[in-house]
Amino acid sequence: MANKLEKYHGIIPAFYACFDDLGEISPSRTQALARHYLSQGVQGLYVNGSSGECIYLSVAERKTVLENVLEAVGGKMLIIAHVAANSTRDSMELARHAEQLGVDAIASIPPIYFRLPEHAIAKYWNDISSAAPHTDFIIYNIPQLAGTALTLPLLREMMKNPRVVGVKNSSMPVQDIQMFVDAGEGKLAVFNGPDEQFIAGRMMGACGGIGGTYGVMPGLFLKANELFIARKLDEALSLQNDICRIIYAMCACHGSMYAVIKELLRRKGLNCGSVRPPFPALIPEDMKQVDVCEKMIKKAERTYLGH
16 A cells, blocks of 8 residues: 555645636646646646636536646646536546546545535545546545535545545644544555645655645745655755745735736746636736745745755
């Protein structure tokens, strides 16, 4: 089991939705972004998650995104497809499609909006997993957005499913990571979710991270992970603090953080379009703050990466 889980260790950016100038999914821009991440040396990609604006995409659009990511980098890096949708039927359809494409794993948040009992959540996840019977399954715990927290009894129930191999933990307490690692007894890959606590999550037992800001500064997260592995913890903490300050700066605009990220990527020659409403797009007054973010990232890259 340990060898099976090793492929999930490391830095896995959450992939961004790439739109054309009319706001439709752009296959060419999707492929270009995927190839960019391959060139950066990250472990893999987490496709169609929160950072991929999945809640605002149709089932067909999510299929298009995944197909183009696989066309660009399939077989060259780890691919985890987030397949949760508003209904079990749509989620299962996305799971079947992902397995047909040959992804390494599928992942799912719990059902949102309605407060369901844990037995209903377990059934939802197991039904999704049954639609991809030859593919690993990763639980996505993000209670602050989904409204449902992964509990230890629910995790133990899900571990009866042999396809369950991990938890993407985006709850804020790093203690949750420690508890999930313990409960997994060496059979679960537990990923740190909140980018602002990456080093703390690694210290509490996370095997790596899946994050929404990794994609705009992958080198910094790769370096943070390298420093952690080398036990250069003072330098790792310094880098983590600088990463946090960059994230805070990216959240200080009228437009959403993802709109800021896409503008920063555009300045690097990677046009992902804007964000899909109701996410707020950038306004002209935001550009000074985006300039600040760009300078902060470049300064951190000079300091820690030497370029």
